[in-house]
Amino acid sequence: MEELKEIYDRMTFLRQKGVKMKDMAERAGFSPSVLSAIYSTVLPAYFKNREKGMGEEEALNNALVWVNNVSKKKLLGSLARLKDSLFSTDYQAKAVPEDARCPFLVQLENNVQETMGRVFNFSGIYISxxxxxxxxxxxxxxxxxxxxxxxxxxEVGHNNAYGVTHWGTALMNGFNHLYLMFNENxxxxxxxxYICLKLPMYDRPPFLRGLYMCFDYNYNPVARRILFVKYSDSIARDEFLKLKGELKAPxxxxEKEKAYYDYTCQVEDIIRMCNIPSPRMTEDDLRVEKKILSL
Known part of the structure; x- marks a missing residue:
């Protein structure tokens, strides 16, 4: 299945050139939704499974679990055609007019530069x-x-409790909030x-309070309270990378950790969602979900 890597790299290259997924799908004889699922979900999951030591068959079977519109038989039977279509033709990306850019994304780009001049009071290493x-x-x-x-x-870094380091970026809402954003995959x-930290009117505060949202093991969104305690004013990567995350039982x-636990780990400090068995997409589903979460 070495073709999977070649196909993924070629699609990444074409996307960076501005080629749309629907154009690639049309030439390959795929529906855009299927090709998008292969590129954005199946192949990344397959590569991740291979890194974990899974065999090719097991890795692919596990990756296909995450989508419901791609079958293994169809995927493997279409690899040669897909590869040929991606490599045999030079795609011409259409130029995007300046005024066609998303205003919100332009605002984010501008904020990235503004944040550089404001973050000095909050830079350093924190323990969350x-x-x-x-x-x-x-x-x-x-x-x-x-x-x-x-x-x-x-730049923001995160060493999680399971030995994985993530890198992301930060944005500031004036001097009121600091947003930290990462991609876990x-x-x-x-x-x-992502994390939203409330910034106090205090010079180099010893801690920051906030909320963060991520996904649980079933890809349901979870919101939690979080506390950042200043560890060092250092911004050295090597010093940060020496620190490891961990889980500690109550x-x-x-004494200090107990105070942090009382602040962040109570019932009211987390909002969860869960999968609903056999959903009917009626108001009853909402009651079922809350009942499951209360168990």
């Missing part, structure tokens, strides 16, 4: 405290907030993980 997704443990994870080496944006699959917490 929040409730774990899978237990009542206190989740303790390091974060880095610092200007990027190229000086073009604010490899591009192009988007799994947005009975082994010290």
């Amino acid at each position: 405290y929040s409730i774990s997704s899978g237990s009542r443990s206190l989740k303790i994870e390091p974060y880095l907030i610092a200007p990027a080496e190229n000086g073009n944006y604010v 490899p591009s192009p699959q988007l799994s947005l993980f 009975e082994v917490l010290d």
Whole structure:
């Protein structure tokens, strides 16, 4: 299945050139939704499974679980045709007029530059405290907030409790809020993980309070309270990378950690969603979900 990597890389190249998914799908004889699912979900999941040590068959079977419009038989039977269509023709991307750009995205780009001049009071290494997704443990994870080496944006780093480091960026709403944003999955699959921190009227505050949203193990969105405690004013990457995240059970917490636990790990500090068995898409589903969550 080495063709899967070639196909993925070629599609990535064409997308970077501005070629639309529907144009690639039309030439390959796929529906746009199917080709999009293959590119954004199936292939990234397949590569991730292979990195975990799965065999090719198992990795692909596991990846296909996440979509309902792609069959293994059809995918494998269409690889040669898909590859030929992607490599045999030079696609010409249409130029996008300047006034056709999304105003909101332009605003975000401008804010990236503005944030560079405002973040100095909040840069450094922090230790975050929040409730774990899978237990009542206190989740303790390091974060880095610092200007990027190229000086073009604010870089944020996150060492999670499971040994994975994520890199993202930050935006500021004046001096009221600081937003930290990451993608938990490899591009192009988007799994947005973001934090909104309330900024106090205080010079170099020792801690920041906020909320963050991510996905649970079933890809349901979860919102939690989070506390950032200043660890160091250093913005050195190597110092940050030495720090590791961890989970600590309530009975082994010290006095400060107990205070952080009481603030972030109570019932009211988390909002969850869950999958509804056999949904009917009526108001009854809403009652069923709340009942499941109360168990």
